[in-house]
Amino acid sequence: MPFSPRLTCLSLLNLNKPKTTHHLKQIHAQLITNSLTSPSLLAKLIDQYCAVSSFPHAHLVLKHFGNPNLLLLNTLIRCTRPKHSILVFANWVSKEETLSFDDFTYIFVIGACARAPSLSTLWEGRQIHGRVLKRGVVSNILVQTTTIHFYASNKDVYSARRVFDEMAVRSNVTWNAMITGYCSQRERTKECARDALSLFRDMLADVCGLKPTDTTMVCILSAASQMGVLETGACVHGYIEKTVCVPENDVFIGTGLVDMYSKCGCLESALSVFRRMKDRNVLTWTAMATGLAIHGRGKEALELLDAMGAYGVKPNAVTFTSLLSACCHVGLVEEGLHLFDKMKSNFCVMPGMQHYGCMVDLLGRAGHLKEAYEFVMGMPIEPDAILWRSLLSACKVHGDVAMGEKVGKLLLQRQPEKSAVDVIVRSEDYVALSNVYASAERWEHVEIVREDMKIKKIENKPGCSSVQTMNNCLLDAL
Known part of the structure; x- marks a missing residue:
């Protein structure tokens, strides 16, 4: 069989073993030497350059290609860093007459705006959304769903919901994006949690007959825990048992149940789910430690640290925040000081502001x-x-x-x-x-x-209080 430089370079790019920038530059040189300008081959090279964070070389592949090529542009936007993706798109906007963007271009660049949420990114994403509306590609369900994800990631749930409500057709991913958007807000958590539960009720009643996925249920459990209404959380648990899966067999749903029951004041149910779970990750252990901490069972929370080690699970910064909080609630000063010292020395976890805050709270409470x-x-x-x-x-x-x-x-x-x-x-x-x-x-x-x-x-801020009522409509839907 005659030697084929194209097949050789393609084989090298497809190898699973890790590549270095030097290795990729050698392949790149072979492509130039042999005048190999296949867009599919160069797209793989861009992908590999971005995988090793060699973004300038990825840009050079597109720059030296010659004629504008949409496949190479889309690959670069998809693979490079979010800010760079937005800049690449902006630089090519003026050249759109020679290279018309397609749906994938907008999906990738709006996705980049979602991955780098900031005030400037929100403004840029809105401009891109305006171009989507102007170019008439808004009917693409993936473009719309990515736009929902972008707005929700930038804490603009109102715009996300407006895009959602204007959609004629929705997929499971669309519903999940909107529900997740509500649950991910750090402000107005209870209000957004109510909106998430209401949207979940609408999903169950939707005429298209789309069924919630495990991702949906993890988000709904998060909303129920934020609301703190045990009846709602228990009904969601029953729905999962009947229609989705056995919770103890899914580590993420099981973790969501542990968190929900703990925050809704039913610690024994949380412990019951925790003990029945077949697999537990660091989030599961942390959720259980947090539950024990907020219920004043600090010594049991500390015992979890030793149990985690026996199961081969390494605690993270959030785990130590929960354990130190447990020490604060129960007044375990010596244990808390010892735990704080072990964070860095035994587990290589660098203390953050939340850990220092726990220690000051612990010492302060003890006088x-x-x-x-x-x-x-x-x-x-x-x-x-x-x-x-x-x-x-x-x-x-x-x-x-x-x-x-x-x-x-x-x-x-x-x-x-x-x-x-x-x-x-x-x-x-x-x-x-x-x-x-x-x-x-x-x-x-x-x-x-x-x-x-x-x-x-x-001026002194006036105090206020709120009364939580049960969402009967959601309970009826379940």
């Missing part, structure tokens, strides 16, 4: 205010306002006015002043310092703090 203050001052990272507020609260509880005054003044020094752009100044720190003075009956200092608030026009 070790001086140790807590020294701990904060010795931190290798800059303490945030939440950490200082935790210590200030402990000073009020234990009646240490001197320490409370010191911490309170440090907090007020961190306060931004109101400016022309109307920077919001938090009132909580002023009120907290005022309460420390009031607890010691130092009324003249209380008056000084309150007067300072009036001069700076800092």
